[in-house]
Amino acid sequence: MEYLPNILFTIALIVGIGFFARNVRKLSRNIKLGKNVDVSNDRPQRWKNMAKIALGQTKMVVRPIAGLMHIIVYVGFVIINLEVLEIILDGILGTHRVFAPLGALYDFLIGSFEVLAFMVIIAVVIFWVRRNIIKLKRFIKPEMEGWPKKDGNMILYIELVLMFLFLTMNATDFQLQQMDVAHYTKAGAFPISQFIAPLFENMSASNLILVERTAWWLHILGILAFLNYLYYSKHLHILLAFPNTYYGKLKPQGQFNNVEAVTNEVKLMMDPSADPFAAPVEDAPDPEKFGASDVMDLNWVQLLNAYTCTECGRCTSECPANQTGKKLSPRKIMMDTRDRLEDVGKNIDANKGTFVPDGKQLLGDYISHEELWACTTCNACVEACPVSIDPLSIIMEMRRFLVMEQSAAPTELNNMMSNIENNGAPWPYNQMDRLNWVNE
Template sequence: MTYLPNVLFAVVLIAAIGYFAKNVGRLRRNINLGKDVDVSDNRKERWQNMVRIALGQSKMVVRPVAGLLHIIVYVGFIIINIEVLEIIIDGLLGTHRVFAPLGAAYDFLIGSFEILAFLVIVSVVAFWIRRNVIKLRRFLKPEMKGWPKKDGNLILYIELVLMLLFLTMNAADYQLQQLGAEHYTKAGAFPVSQFMAQLMEGMSISSLVILERAAWWLHIVGILFFLNYLYFSKHLHILLAFPNTFYGRVTPKGKFKNLEAVTAEVKLMLDPNADPFAAPAEDAAEPDKFGASDVRDLNWVQLLNAYTCTECGRCTDECPANQTGKKLSPRKIMMDTRDRLEEVGKNMDQDKGEFKDDGKQLLDDYITREELWACTTCNACVEACPVSIDPLSIIMDMRQYLVMEQSAAPTELNNMMSNIENNGAPWPYNQMDRLNWVNE
């Protein structure tokens, strides 16, 4: 019976890690549904981007208030969870504060953790007020109704509860140390929880032990729950921000990719020795689909982008089309891509890894043509994203599909392309009349 808590802890830990690993496998499978793309270039610049943007939070502080609050939560939550290592060792071996022999260094660590936990609580409350009391405009967009809003608040509640449990556990532990309870040797500094401990004065040692153990269990189980909740939440960016910034775009933002098939056709047309009427070779590969109408037409970096989206809304907030009342929201583009990818993944899970046509696609069923053509291609969304997400690349690929596969460009665009083809300019004047305005 003495080892029952340790066995129970081991079972909970293994189950949580196993479920997390299963979800990571599903995540990896879904991202790999995208087309292959070569992102092996500029490795030095990619590492610098990851360190500067993901680790250093350089793009978060562009907006100082939100940036500072986010850095506190980010640093606090990561550093405080260093104590999780001690909790896991204690849970498996049946020890208590196994790192206590570190002495003054341990006291400094625990004291730092407590101060950070308090700052995280303050920041989380501030974030909740910004979302639910001040009601910032970017959190009130149509795509944020329902689950996205609940998810954002739920994450704040979880973080708040985890920090309060951490401080409650330490407060009860501090009180037990003062009472000389068995196994509770004096260790650690408690600059915050010692004040909470004053509320526990008068409690018996047995009651304090129950309180400390309950907070300990709830804290670690809560962390394991949060770990597995990540897959279903926008907070997946905690893990994916690092690879996403590494594989993010390093070419100039105004440069668009050329299709190899189109480039080959143009070269063929310009080659005086080529026979434009020659039939393709028998072993020639079937031409790829132009552009994208569904998630599997996108490349895997774009799908990684979709899973990394934090739903912060900075992209939509900066979008000139959205600001002028157009339907386009770059954040919704990423959320729709992720939702469709999840739907495709669940479809494959139900059919033993094979996709069964469900009669749906990203175009029209999730993202409308009105949204796509509202984009001005200004790259404001790409520049604003704090984790190097590129909504514009998805918009352009879907536009390409509409134009080259369906000939479904807006009338204004068709007129412009016809003018370029016939007149060498987007205006409806032949080359001889182009400078007539000078005479006026």
């Protein structure tokens, strides 16, 4: 019975990490459903972007208040979870504060963890107030109803509970150290929890141990549960922000990804001196499908984008189409793409690894034509995203499908393309008449 807690802890650890690994494999499989794309160029710049944007949080602080609070939560999450390593070793080995021999360094670390935990609690409360009392406009858009709203609050509650458990664990540990209870070596500095400790000063040693052990177990089990909750949450960006910023777009924002075969045809069309019956010099085969109508038509970086979306709404709040009341929300584009990809993944799971057509697709069933054509292609959403997500690339691929596969462009666009085809310019004037305005 002496080793029972160690055995139970090891089992819980294996189960928690096992489920997490299963979800990671499922996530990887879903992302790989996308088409291949070469993103191996300019690796030094990609590493620099990842360090600056994902690690350095440079795009978060564009909005100083939210950015600063996010940095506090982010740093607190990363650093405080270094303490998880000690908990894991203690749980497996049956020790208590196994790193205590580090002495003054250990005291400094525990003290730092506590201060950060307290700051995280303050930041989380402010985040909750912004979402639920102040109700910032970007958090009450139609796409944020239902699960997205619950998920956003759930994350805040989980972080709050984990921080309180950490401080409760330390407060009771501090009391037990003062009572010279066996196994509770005097170690660590407790600048925050020592103010909580008086709440437990009238408790017996056995009750204190019960509270300390309960907080300890709930803290580590809560972390394992949170780890597995990530797959179902917008907080998946904790893991994916790093690869997403690494594989982010390096081209200038206004440069689109053109289809070579189409580009060659347009060059021929726009050159008045070209032989209309001659093939382009650099001929290219037509793709199997122009644009995208479903998630499998997108490339894997775009699908990685969808899973990385934090649903922060900065893209939508910057979108001029959304600001003027249009139906388009770049955040919804990413959320819909992720939802469709999840549905495709579940379909594959249910059919033993094979996707069985379900009569649905991303275009039409999840994202409407109205949303796509409301986009002005200004790149404001791409610029605003704090983790290098590119909603515009998905919008453009679906537009390409509508135009080139279904001839379903708006009338204004069809008129413009007809003018280019007939007159070599977007305007309805014959080429011979272009300079008539000079005579006037």
